[in-house]
Amino acid sequence: DARVTQTPRHKVTEMGQEVTMRCQPILGHNTVFWYRQTMMQGLELLAYFRNRAPLDDSGMPKDRFSAEMPDATLATLKIQPSEPRDSAVYFCASGHGQGTDTQYFGPGTRLTVL
Amino acid sequence: AQKITQTQPGMFVQEKEAVTLDCTYDTSDPSYGLFWYKQPSSGEMIFLIYQGSYDQQNATEGRYSLNFQKARKSANLVISASQLGDSAMYFCAMREGPSGYALNFGKGTSLLVTP
Numbered sequence: 090d091a092r093v094t095q096t097p098r099h100k101v102t103e104m105g106q107e108v109t110m111r112c113q114p115i116l117g118h119n120t121v122f123w124y125r126q127t128m129m130q131g132l133e134l135l136a137y138f139r140n141r142a143p144l145d146d147s148g149m150p151k152d153r154f155s156a157e158m159p160d161a162t163l164a165t166l167k168i169q170p171s172e173p174r175d176s177a178v179y180f181c182a183s184g185h186g187q188g189t190d191t192q193y194f195g196p197g198t199r200l201t202v203l
Numbered sequence: 204a205q206k207i208t209q210t211q212p213g214m215f216v217q218e219k220e221a222v223t224l225d226c227t228y229d230t231s232d233p234s235y236g237l238f239w240y241k242q243p244s245s246g247e248m249i250f251l252i253y254q255g256s257y258d259q260q261n262a263t264e265g266r267y268s269l270n271f272q273k274a275r276k277s278a279n280l281v282i283s284a285s286q287l288g289d290s291a292m293y294f295c296a297m298r299e300g301p302s303g304y305a306l307n308f309g310k311g312t313s314l315l316v317t318p
Contacts, residue, residue, distance in 0.1 A: 122305055132308040145305065180248060190302035194248035
């Protein structure tokens with residue numbers, strides 16, 4: 090049963106600290122997405138990749154957020170320095186990039202910045 | 204401008220009854236895809252059903268069906284024979300353009316199924 094995996098599942102950190110979230114997309118999927126969910130904003134796109142190349146990161150605060158895909162099995166989202174307003178659930182999703190192109194979501198990382 | 208509108212913040216339905224969750228969308232792209240996801244209290248996002256803009260028939264997946272009215276730009280989710288386990292948040296989402304693009308999500312509808 091192929092699934093998107095994310096680590097850590099929960100992270101509590103203090104303001105100013107670096108946070109790294111990791112995602113393993115489903116094997117064979119060539120598109121990877123990072124979404125953030127908050128009560129106020131709902132689900133919003135942060136960045137996404139196709140064949141490991143960044144296609145759109147306009148949803149990310151560039152001064153503190155960075156997203157990379159060092160290889161086809163790993164996507165990372167870093168926040169440095171973190172701020173309380175970054176507290177949210179961060180979801181990674183992956184898809185085939187063709188056909189119906191359903192995006193399958195990971196379980197999310199719940200981030201709390203104190 | 205909001206791309207996906209879900210006008211019902213919360214809905215109640217009795218067990219075994221059918222319920223319709225509303226979704227309207229806004230796009231000028233002729234090629235798009237519409238998705239519904241379920242988010243139970245545990246937090247995961249579960250894919251339910253997909254409708255492509257060129258699909259002639261309404262999509263169905265088990266107890267889920269999508270009432271696709273292209274001219275009205277609506278893509279309502281119908282859940283038949285509701286079960287207690289259907290209680291969750293439901294999100295409508297749209298992918299504009301061909302495959303491989305990101306999703307725009309609505310704000311969601313909270314569904315509570317009562318015994």
